[in-house]
Amino acid sequence: MKLRKNVAVSEAGLLFNPVTGESFSVNPIGIEILNLIREEKDPEQIGRIILNKYTTDQATFEKDYYDFIGILEHHNLLESHEETKA
Amino acid sequence: MSKIRYERPVIKKLETGMPNKFGTRTEYAPMTHIDGVSVKSLIKEYGSPLFVISEKTVRSTIRKARKAFETRYPKVQFAWSYKTNYLNAICSIFHQEGSWAEVVSGFEYDKAISLGVDGKKIIFNGPEKSEEDLCKAIQxxxxxxIDHLDELYTISELADKSKSRPRVAIRVNMDTGVYPMWDRFGFNYENGQAWDAINKIMHSGRMELVGLHCHIGTFMLSPFAYGIAASKLAELALSVEQKFKHEIKYIDLGGGFASRNTLKGSYLPGSDTNPTFDDFAEAISSALLNSNFKQDNLPLLILETGRALIDEAGYLLGSVISNKRSSTGRRNTILDIGVNILFTSFWYDHKITPAQSFTQYSEDTCVYGPLCMNIDVIRESASLPLLNRGDQVVIQNVGAYNMTQWMQFISLRPHVVLIDMDEKPHVIRLRETLDNITGMEKVPEHLANFNK
Amino acid sequence: MKKRKLNIAVTGLNAIDSPGPGVSVIRALREASSFDVNITGLSYESLEPGIYMHDLVDRTYSIPYPAAGIDTLLARLEYIHEKEKLDVIIPNFDAELYPFIKLEPKLKAMGIHMFLPTLHQFEERHKVNLNDFGRKYNISVPKSKVIYDLNTVHSLPSEFSFPMIVKGKFYDASIAYSIEQVKSYFNKISAKWGLPIIIQEFIHGTEFNVTGLGDGKGNTIAAVPMRKQYITDKGKAWGGISISDEKMLDMTRKFLKNTKWRGGFELELMKNKDGELYLLEINPRLPAWIYLAVGVGQNIPEALVNLALGEKVTPFATYDVGKMFIRYAWDMIVDREEFEQISIYGEL
Structure with missing residues (x-):
């Protein structure tokens, strides 16, 4: 899973998708996860990092993580599998 | 190293009409304590959900209301509307503060008597009073x-039988310019029914007509309507005096004052727009003072306001059961507070405040209760901070009607706790148990055993 | 002599096809002869064009919608005041007037001045109360009736002749030519804006508008009548001309004298074929075409600011007749960062 190449994430939590022209706001933990995805960390690695840093448990985070990924997909911010293969 | 408080990751599209984050930051401040007692400790001690009532707020509210009226009109009496909240502890606070009792059924009447209220200080309203109830009240x-002619005749007969002279008033309904007009209770003013009923009472000679009563509606947002009602009752009272040389002792304007809640569909929040006690008092007392009563012979003004006196003192504490996403991508949050204990969520947009700190990020959320019923919705749409499972919330302004109209449905009703003037909590109604409910049931013998 | 500089905050920056008055008000203030201004824009949405007009608006802050409550608005204004040291606020939306009127004493204590109608004036002029208003102040208004119940519709033909206007409490109006249409509009409008519905006598004629300023003591400080020349499909004037009509000015002066109206306003008037004038609606704020008043010699926003600051203002005596305003749309080029800045931080 990869973030679309030209998607820009700012420090302040702004995300701009130049393909669609849409802007988004992301909360700090969301930015952290986006950056980890960009560093090509897999879900288990991301989970470990977040669990080390925040007061949560694996089940809760996993649920929220996949929910978040679902919304990223919904907004067309992830590269689809076809694109990844190509 | 201590960990950072977790918050789920969110991403929101920037839309032109979206409230900015400063808005959500100031709109919500966490409510961690009620009268100095922490929400966390209350839930830990008494469970979730939990009703909490602040004695301080009850007392300060009734005092504020009394002050608003007593500074404007010389003779004022409040009567506590039992149906709004008839927990004994709550009624007792109002009686300590000088309120009479206003009841609308035999059950409420007996409750007031068993609490020790002087019978002379009980106002018995409502369309249903059995002969037995009426006998008690007369005694x-x-x-x-009196609500209708059938009742008038019954009282007349009972008075004759018991050789006593019951003290009565008639309930009058009228057009005060508000909609809907409550014409189902009492006798109509405009078409002469009320005057007719008064004449019947006066000519019968068996009852003493001491007062005139009206109750123009519920959650009233216009103080002027009360002004109109007061003028019309004053006119009736003066007509009685003129025709029968009989003095009406009191004018009872009932209740119906709005609380600080926001009705569904209102654009502005109720706490900003709803009239205050001062607004109502000004409209009512000027109408009475400007009528033709003699200065030294003004009737007693009775008020039966319920909701506006108790709503603000009540809190409902609860916890987040789960966060879900609907098929359309909408955020859903399930609380352990259902409409079976928060009836008022059918007509108010209750404000839901987290009981712990949170960031300025928020999501548009539909808030559901825990019942396995589609109608169990607490808020169709609320911009809520990011709550985690197990987080606690406080719903404010729930003191009126919820603890009387609640129902035992699917789950058991929770504890009700009163925080006293010294910030000490007391359970004033116990959480229900399975035995409470099944103890009232009986199973016929042929159904007693199915494990054969 | 160097002119004093005032910090003035203005709402209604939505200069769109159904425009708010803010941008016109700001243009008027920039042309004031009695002071210089530093303008703070107050916006509700991130795409209000005024936010990006940096030659008119020095800085913009988002403010919460009135539905968020008075306390929330006050907290935000306190923050803005700390940064901008505001002297005056000019609210320009009907929906925000209620909270601003309520906040007037608190803002005054902070040193922020406004010049708004009283709550009583604000409520009294409401559509629902127009009949009483006309009777009380002896001003001709179309006959109207407030109805709550579809069942009462059938008795209307005995009081009104067709066509009649079916109006919503806040917005929306339709002309009905039969009972069936009245019923259908009743249902449509009440579904959207709730009850009551107002039934109003239809007056054939030409529509006019008057904008002006009352000093709160019954005096007319300014009054400019205008006839709409071009109307958009939203019913807004896209062009208009200042006219001279003593009857209209008389009615305006009577309105101000009898109500002791405080602040800016717009009257919507209808003149029938016999030349009789009817007052259709009172908008309790300046209209979007306010700049026409400036163009004909009555800088109403400037006078309003001076009244707000408690200064003596000489009433305007004349204005140019036959001057027109023609509105136009303008495409600005804006960097995405500016939009993100106001969206995320609520400040630009």
């Missing part, structure tokens, strides 16, 4: 407010 010299 105790309570104030009986």
């Amino acid at each position: 105790n010299d309570s104030l009986i407010h």
Whole structure:
């Protein structure tokens, strides 16, 4: 899973998708996860990092993580599998 | 190293009409304590959900209301509307503060008597009073407010039989310019029914007509309507005096004052727009003072306001059961507070405040209760901070009607706790148990055993 | 002499096809002869064009919608005041007037001045109360009736002749030519804006508008009548001309004298074929075409600011007749960062 190449994430939590022209706001933990995805960390690695840093448990985070990924997909911010293969 | 408080990751599209984050930051401040007692400790001690009532707020509210009226009109009496909240502890606070009792059924009447209220200080309203109820009320010299002619004749007969002279008032309904007009209770003013009923009472000679009563509606947002009602009752009272040389002792304007809640569909929040006690008092007292009563002979003004006196003192504490996403991508949050204990969520947009700190990020959320019923919705749409499972919330302004109209449905009703003037909590109604419910049931013998 | 500089905050920056008055008000203030201004824009949405007009608006802050409550608005204004040291606020939306009127004493204590109608004036002029208003102040208004119940519709033909206007409490109006249409509009409008519905006598004629300023003591400080020349499909004037009509000015002066109206306003008037004038609606704020008043010699926003600051203002005596305003749309080029800045931080 990869973030679309030209998607820009700012420090302040702004995300701009130049393909669609849409802007988004992301909360700090969301930015952290986006950056980890960009560093090509897999879900288990991301989970470990977040669990080390925040007061949560694996089940809760996993649920929220996949929910978040679902919304990223919904907004067309992830590269689809076809694109990844190509 | 201590960990950072977790918050789920969110991403929101920037839309032109979206409230900015400063808005959500100031709109919500966490409510961690009620009268100095922490929400966390209350839930830990008494469970979730939990009703909490602040004695401080109850007392300060009734005092504020009394002050608003007493500074404007010389003779004022409040009567506590039992149906709004008839927990004994709550009624007792109002009686300590000088309120009479206003009841609308035999059950409420008995409750007031068993609490020790003087029969003379009970106002008996409502369309249903059985002969037995009426006999009690006549014996105790309570104030009986007549709703219809059948009742008038029954009282007349009972008075004759018991050789007593019951003190009565009639309930009058009228056009005060508000909609809907409550014409189902009492006798109509405009078409002469009320005057007719008064004449029947006066000519019968068996009852003493002491008062005139009206109750123009519920959650009233216009103080002027009360002004109109007061003027019309004053006119009726003066007509009685003129025709029968009989003095009407009191004018009872009922209740119906709005609380600080926001009705569904209102654009502005109720706490900003709803009239205050001062607004209502000004409209009512000027109408009475400007009528033709003699200065030294003004009738007593009775008020039966319920909701506006108790709503603000009540809190409902609860916890987040789960966060879900609907098929359309909408955020859903399930609380352990259902409409079976928060009836008022059918007509108010209750404000839901987290009981712990949170960031300025928020999501548009539909808030559901825990019942396995589609109608169990607490808020169709609320911009809520990011709550985690197990987080606690406080719903404010729930003191009126919820603890009387609640129902035992699917789950058991929770504890009700009163925080006293010294910030000490007391359970004033116990959480229900399975035995409470099944103890009232009976199973016929042929159904007693199915494990054969 | 160097002119004093005032910090003035203005709402209604939505200069769109159904425009708010803010941008016109700001243009008027920039042309004031009695002071210089530093303008703070107050916006509700991130795409209000005024936010990006940096030659008119020095800085913009988002403010919460009135539905968020008075306390929330006050907290935000306190923050803005700390940064901008505001002297005056000019609210320009009907929906925000209620909270601003309520906040007037608190803002005054902070040193922020406004010049708004009283709550009583604000409520009294409401559509629902127009009949009483006309009777009380002896001003001709179309006959109207407030109805709550579809069942009462059938008795209307005995009081009104067709066509009649079916109006919503806040917005929306339709002309009905039969009972069936009245019923259908009743249902449509009440579904959207709730009850009551107002039934109003239809007056054939030409529509006019008057904008002006009352000093709160019954005096007319300014009054400019205008006839709409071009109307958009939203019913807004896209062009208009200042006219001279003593009857209209008389009615305006009577309105101000009898109500002691405080602040800016717009009257919507209808003149029938016999030349009789009817007052259709009172908008309790300046209209979007306010700049026409400036163009004909009555800088109403400037006078309003001076009244707000408690200064003596000489009433305007004349204005140019036959001057027109023609509105136009303008495409600005804006960097995405500016939009993100106001969206995320609520400040630009």
